[in-house]
Amino acid sequence: MPAPVSRRSFNKIIFSAPLLFTASGFSAGAAEVNDDGLHVQPWFMETFLDLAEDKAEVEAEGKHFAVLFEQRGCPYCREMHEVNFARDEISNYVQSNFGILQLNMWGSREVTDFDGEALEERDLARKWNVNFTPTIVFLRKGGAGTMPQIEVLRMPGYFKPFHFVSMFEYVAEEKYQGSEGFQRYLQEKFQRYEAEGKKPDVW
Template sequence: MKRLLVLTVLLAWSTIATAHETKMGDDGLHKQDWFLNSFLDLKDDLAEATKSGKRFAIVWEQKGCPYCADMHVINFADDKLRTWIKDHYVVLQLNLWGSREVTDFDGQVLPEKELARKYRITFTPTVQYFPESVAEMAGKKGADGEVARLPGYFRNGHFLGMFEYVWDKRYAKGQDFQRYIIEKSEARQPSR
């Protein structure tokens, strides 16, 4: 009887774990089927996001990055988190050491690894968030156009919190991300 119970639990656990597995691409990066598959023209990608009523973000990763893997198998495995991001964002995945050619907002064409240097991306994962429209990027180069950056791996609450922070345009109101998180935390606390 114990063996049957153990086998049942293991089977159930493996079924749950399998439901959240990600695919590995030829470049060694974990893939989400809802990530943007584009011609890597950032201006066009931002315009498409805007047209669909969503925000645009770039997630930078690299092969062998354990925190990138965690982002996929922990953060993106959370159905509520993943669904919220999919409903509100167009996410483009770029490779810190990649060689695909990307057309930057300013028209410059660079391999991913050179764009990463231009944007001062030094570790992974890093998520960059951009303004709501192409017009807001006019005259800005590299990372100067981003409205927020999530540098490194964060647990689900803070990870989703940054996406919500940008969606709510708190950066435009001068509110720091840390204050936003504190405000959200206090709002969840029961009244005393």
């Protein structure tokens, strides 16, 4: 199983690749903000915050489960919503293949972890070693287990749209089960785009 992307690997992926996006191709409009000051999408999951139950429910629909940590005043969280999720191609792909549960990195709602422990959102973030926002934790599809056994990949910060949707594709295609790491997957995807004469800002 590939190891979660580290902060150092994250920086290497982002800054070693060409700038792939221009201002064109983005949908207009800003994301809504909830009472906690978090930007939200109408298709995010609303649940009783029992993670094992949430994962099972999502997988019963044939989708993958991911947990998204954000915090009030996070400029990169806002960027993710107002740039990445504002693109119909991205939001439609994510909605079709994933159930996304949004948690507040400093929140006080009670969450039941996969091991049965009930704790506040902020304590879960600490337990899962979430240090940046946004952070997306992708969970293995199928079977039971506890963290970190079922974590297959982690997005530790803001990714540009091409890299962002590519990580969702990597997980949806379950490439993590093989020997191909995410960075290699990303490079090969970009090479395919070039070979097919596609503009890299297609996403």
